[in-house]
Amino acid sequence: MLARAMPQFETNFFQSVELHSADEMAALGARVAARLRPGDTVTLAGPLGAGKTVFARGLIRHFLPGEEVPSPTFTLVQTYETGNFAISHVDLYRLKGPKDVRELGLDEALERGALLIEWPDRMGPELPADRLDIVIEGGGEEGERDDERTVKIIARGAWVPRVGDLSA
Ligand SMILES: Nc1ncnc2c1ncn2[C@@H]1O[C@H](COP(=O)(O)OP(=O)(O)OP(=O)(O)O)[C@@H](O)[C@H]1O
Numbered sequence: 001m002l003a004r005a006m007p008q009f010e011t012n013f014f015q016s017v018e019l020h021s022a023d024e025m026a027a028l029g030a031r032v033a034a035r036l037r038p039g040d041t042v043t044l045a046g047p048l049g050a051g052k053t054v055f056a057r058g059l060i061r062h063f064l065p066g067e068e069v070p071s072p073t074f075t076l077v078q079t080y081e082t083g084n085f086a087i088s089h090v091d092l093y094r095l096k097g098p099k100d101v102r103e104l105g106l107d108e109a110l111e112r113g114a115l116l117i118e119w120p121d122r123m124g125p126e127l128p129a130d131r132l133d134i135v136i137e138g139g140g141e142e143g144e145r146d147d148e149r150t151v152k153i154i155a156r157g158a159w160v161p162r163v164g165d166l167s168a
Pocket residue numbers: 019020021022023024025046047048049050051052053054055071093118139146147148149
């Protein structure tokens with residue numbers, strides 16, 4: 001009974017981190033990169049302009065310093081070869097739901113390496129169960145225009161035992 005009522009406490013890891021600049025967001029991405037393995041999924045949620053792409057850029061540049069890493073808003077999927085495995089950076093903003101997402105072939109991308117997904121809500125229940133969810137608060141249109149962000153980090157499944165402290 002108890003386990004069913006509170007599954008998060010047994011299977012998930014939660015951390016909240018306060019960031020004060022885009023550089024700190026990129027550095028958080030790089031710390032996640034150091035833990036990344038092929039087959040991993042990292043989701044990036046938060047309002048427009050929250051810093052999801054900044055995080056992704058920091059993560060990808062851990063493997064490929066100086067890489068441009070544009071927002072995949074229009075290409076939808078942008079794939080980077082890191083040497084050991086591929087990282088597919090995905091932006092689902094313009095898609096309507098899981099049916100559209102299926103056509104992107106993300107299963108195949110996951111077989112080749114890791115997935116970094118902006119606007120993961122578009123995938124609904126098709127999101128892999130083992131994943132690291134990054135939820136960025138602040139930076140949205142209605143909020144004050146400043147550099148402060150609160151980042152909620154939720155590790156699920158296979159991510160739990162290896163995520164560790166991501167605060168610094
Ligand atoms: N603490 C911060 N973390 C991340 N970005 C920040 C921070 N402070 C300011 N910024 C700025 O906010 C903007 C974030 O843009 P970014 O493209 O990463 O947002 P996004 O969440 O990917 O938006 P979209 O939903 O449009 O893809 C950048 O211009 C960045 O310099």
